[in-house]
Amino acid sequence: SPRARRGLQGRGAAATGTRGNRQFPQSLCRAGPGLGELSRGGGRAPGVAIRAPGGERGTGPGGTGVERIERRCLELFGRDYRYSVIPNAHGEVCAHYPRHIVLLERDAGAARDPFESTVQVGKLQDLINRSKMARCRGRFVCPVILYKGKHICRSATLAGWGELYGRTGYNYIFSGGSDDAWADAEDISEEDSALRNADSQLFDKVRGHDIKLLRYLSVRYICDLMVENKKVKFGLNVTSSEKVDKAQRYADFTLLSIPYPGCEFFKEYKDRDYTAEGLIFNWKQDYVDAPLSIPVSLTQSLNIDWSEYQSWDLVQQTQNYLKLLISIINSDDDSGLLVHCISGWDRTPLFISLLRLSLWADGLIHASLEPSEILYLTVAYDWFLFGYIFFFCFNFLKHITSEEFSAVKSQRRKSLPPGFTLEEICMLRECDRGSTTSLSSDFSLGLESSPGAAGSFTYEAVELMPAGAQAQAAWLVTASDRESRLEEVRSAFLASYSRTIGLKAVPPSPSGAIGGLLEQFVRGVGLRGSSTL
Numbered sequence: 421s422p423r424a425r426r427g428l429q430g431r432g433a434a435a436t437g438t439r440g441n442r443q444f445p446q447s448l449c450r451a452g453p454g455l456g457e458l459s460r461g462g463g464r465a466p467g468v469a470i471r472a473p474g475g476e477r478g479t480g481p482g483g484t485g486v487e488r489i490e491r492r493c494l495e496l497f498g499r500d501y502r503y504s505v506i507p508n509a510h511g512e513v514c515a516h517y518p519r520h521i522v523l524l525e526r527d528a529g530a531a532r533d534p535f536e537s538t539v540q541v542g543k544l545q546d547l548i549n550r551s552k553m554a555r556c557r558g559r560f561v562c563p564v565i566l567y568k569g570k571h572i573c574r575s576a577t578l579a580g581w582g583e584l585y586g587r588t589g590y591n592y593i594f595s596g597g598s599d600d601a602w603a604d605a606e607d608i609s610e611e612d613s614a615l616r617n618a619d620s621q622l623f624d625k626v627r628g629h630d631i632k633l634l635r636y637l638s639v640r641y642i643c644d645l646m647v648e649n650k651k652v653k654f655g656l657n658v659t660s661s662e663k664v665d666k667a668q669r670y671a672d673f674t675l676l677s678i679p680y681p682g683c684e685f686f687k688e689y690k691d692r693d694y695t696a697e698g699l700i701f702n703w704k705q706d707y708v709d710a711p712l713s714i715p716v717s718l719t720q721s722l723n724i725d726w727s728e729y730q731s732w733d734l735v736q737q738t739q740n741y742l743k744l745l746i747s748i749i750n751s752d753d754d755s756g757l758l759v760h761c762i763s764g765w766d767r768t769p770l771f772i773s774l775l776r777l778s779l780w781a782d783g784l785i786h787a788s789l790e791p792s793e794i795l796y797l798t799v800a801y802d803w804f805l806f807g808y809i810f811f812f813c814f815n816f817l818k819h820i821t822s823e824e825f826s827a828v829k830s831q832r833r834k835s836l837p838p839g840f841t842l843e844e845i846c847m848l849r850e851c852d853r854g855s856t857t858s859l860s861s862d863f864s865l866g867l868e869s870s871p872g873a874a875g876s877f878t879y880e881a882v883e884l885m886p887a888g889a890q891a892q893a894a895w896l897v898t899a900s901d902r903e904s905r906l907e908e909v910r911s912a913f914l915a916s917y918s919r920t921i922g923l924k925a926v927p928p929s930p931s932g933a934i935g936g937l938l939e940q941f942v943r944g945v946g947l948r949g950s951s952t953l
Contacts, residue, residue: 496797499788504541514558518805524566535569547633554630556659559764571637571756576764578660640755645767647679647708677713683766696734703730770813773802781902782828791908814913821903
């Protein structure tokens with residue numbers, strides 16, 4: 421397999437882009453040089469757009485446009501992280517994943533990062549090659565966010581027997597009689613021998629490699645967004661999931677079944693003029709057979725009545741699920757998180773994007789990126805390059821601006837410095853307001869606005885966090901900052917979406933460069949017409 425290449429660190433030069441005969445201002449082009457070309461690159465869906473007409477990825481007009489997007493994504497990742505790249509130029513790893521799959525390793529701004537990932541890219545690539553057929557469409561477990569040394573991953577659900585046999589046979593024939601998924605057959609554990617038969621041997625092998633990959637990434641929590649236990653088409657089970665694996669291979673993981681409606685339901689969202697309030701999924705449909713199931717230990721601190729989940733509208737359901745995910749990644753252990761739906765290209769990027777944007781708004785990840793830049797990175801990497809309920813994701817940002825969704829506030833009282841009272845910290849903050857260097861480099865400030873007993877006042881609690889670019893930035897983000905940062909991302913998105921699709925009553929965009937990328941989505945999914953937000 422191709423050797424993994426070390427990601428280049430660099431800021432890259434801003435370029436001037438054009439769309440039609442209009443030239444973008446230089447400030448707008450920072451969000452993504454070359455995006456205007458995408459509107460001329462053809463209207464293919466993302467999973468197809470990265471493969472040029474001649475069959476070679478990265479060649480021809482379509483490939484050139486995608487290469488520009490990927491280079492820009494690498495530059496934006498490199499602002500805050502050291503990273504490695506797993507090459508996927510011709511889809512040899514996965515035909516629906518980026519040509520350059522990014523493995524974030526550590527904070528680029530810290531001389532020593534205690535949260536540095538221990539994952540080695542060569543070992544990871546080997547595990548990926550062996551495990552990729554375990555999941556639907558070959559969309560393997562892929563790390564996409566690094567937070568406190570924990571990998572937040574995305575994937576598709578587990579492949580069913582039909583897809584698994586079909587892909588295995590196809591790969592065996594066209595690889596000349598060899599297949600990584602069958603390598604090292606002696607690795608199958610002896611204690612599973614009682615479960616083996618003609619069918620289960622293949623599942624043992626392929627899902628065994630999938631489990632090895634999950635463990636190597638230190639993933640403990642698996643959040644399954646499917647509303648069914650198995651996806652059924654024409655009376656056949658075409659996919660499976662960890663929660664119904666008959667051999668209980670995934671019993672050592674913490675499995676969460678958090679059913680969330682798929683892309684078909686979001687036609688109703690569009691038909692209601694993009695209004696999610698009051699829109700409730702019909703849980704009585706025949707194919708819906710996956711109940712909500714969350715370990716009690718993960719819900720105790722959230723003050724949510726989970727038994728009412730079938731009565732929640734789309735806003736409340738998304739809010740509560742996001743609170744759950746933020747609570748999981750903020751736990752004290754070092755375990756990572758996997759989020760998946762069926763194919764991993766609608767519900768999965770929705771929650772991955774919301775997590776990325778929420779943590780960014782808190783100043784905890786991608787600390788150096790401007791709103792237009794984090795918007796570009798999220799649209800391009802989380803959606804376009806991994807192939808797409810797109811509008812809902814970014815319009816939903818208005819519902820997560822409050823401190824309830826902040827990863828900073830959940831930590832603020834855990835670690836007050838020894839010998840300091842809250843009142844002393846308030847006084848210290850008043851003396852040194854606005855300085856990131858007034859306190860010891862061993863900790864930083866986590867901010868919160870809260871009403872006092874008599875009237876209202878602002879106080880800040882101190883959170884023990886190791887020094888580094890991400891940590892130093894985090895204490896600067898107040899609740900009002902979080903709201904304004906997310907609203908700026910949302911406004912930029914809505915303005916570009918409006919110009920591309922025809923929505924009305926949207927404020928002007930601070931970034932026109934995203935329009936070309938949105939045009940690619942519009943042509944791919946056939947969205948046209950006008951509506952009013």
